Amino acid sequence: MTKAKVSDLDFNNLGFGYHDLPYRYKAEYHDGQWQPGELTTDSTIHLSESAVALHYGQEVFEGLKAYRRKDGGVNIFRPDRNAHRMHNSAERLLMAPYPEDKFVEAVKEVVKANQDFIPPYESGGSLYLRPLLISTSPEIGVHPGHDFLFTIFAMPVGAYYPGGLAPTAFVTSEFDRAAHGGTGQAKVGGNYAASMLPGDNAHKAGYSDVVYLDPREHEYIEELGSANFFGITKDGQFKTPKSPSILPSVTKYSLLALAEEMGMNPVEEAISIHDLDQFAEAGAMGTAAVISPVGSIAHEGKKHVFFSETEVGPKTQALYDRLIGIQYGDQEGPEGWVQDVPLV
Ligand SMILES: Cc1ncc(COP(=O)(O)O)c(C=O)c1O
Secondary structure, three states: OOOOOHHHOOOOOOOOOOOOOOOEEEEEEEOOEEOOOEEEOOOOOOOOOOEHHHHHOOEEEOOEEEEEOOOOOEEEEOHHHHHHHHHHHHHHOOOOOOOHHHHHHHHHHHHHHOHHHOOOHHHOOEEEEEEEEEEOOEOOOOOOOOOEEEEEEEEEEOOOOOOOOOOEEEEEOOOOOOOOOOOOOOOEHHHHHHHHHHHHHHHHOOOOEEEEEOOOOOOEEEEEOOEEEEEEEOOOOEEEOOOOOOOOOHHHHHHHHHHHHOOOOOEEOOOEHHHHHHEEEEEEEEOOOEEEEEEEEEEOOEEEEOOOOOOOOHHHHHHHHHHHHHHOOOOOOOOOOEEEOOOO
16 A cells, blocks of 8 residues: 555545545554554554454544634544443443553644645545554453553545535345444444445445344334434434444544524434434534534334435524534534644
């Protein structure tokens, strides 16, 4: 893989793909403690063929973004929440969590070291950061490893909706993403491996992604692809599912707070697939797109259309504009949501 060069990039047409940037951060855990980490130019990982991560999926990851402000400075959005979620994910898989304060510092180091690759404010792009924690111990029995590698790499990504928000169509699946006592609340690779077949089926049938229903009764909405769901009722209330098997989305908790600020009386509660008529608008929430408006959901051969299949609803647009405004530093947000990354 050749190293990415700024001169080869068109920041206005980036999409979401891997670029081998100059620097990533790596730290190793040996002898019961984290060793000092450092930036390195080596984008490969040399592993034992019997590393636990490869066979038994003992690995967790994160995803967050850095945003170029209009004044040329750089913001990262709630990295402490990603640090904390990764801590929880690691504990669920019996891994050594990377210290949360060091996680945030390492994110800033990676952003600073690769600052030439942060897309300009006007492009609507951002620098996506991928923290990863894997078990490197050679164990062929099903045992937790005791050696770990933590790394954070970065890549520039384009605006998700360059032409403005556009609704897409979703379909329910007979497959489950995660069980109630399983690993749905943790960001672990196995959840995504399980989602590839249903996701592929949905794409082949012309849908943008899958609506996962609860694994017990197949009635309550869990997640939309790799994003959390929200609906806005006809009287303006923001609702999002509550379930023990969905990923606690940083975007979701941010939008819950903003919906409160905007008088939308937000709640987290079970949402039945048979009760979609209550909603005037719907969307999917996650770091990648912030909000993807949901035009329709197909379930058992019937299509339910929300606001419109082609237009975005006003409340969805207002929530999106508010959150994006905070992330790019155009609007003041709640205390501590945005952290400046010193670039010199
Ligand atoms: C399964 C799943 N749900 C929800 C989300 C959204 O979470 P966040 O807002 O923290 O990106 C993601 C993306 O991280 C995800 O993979």
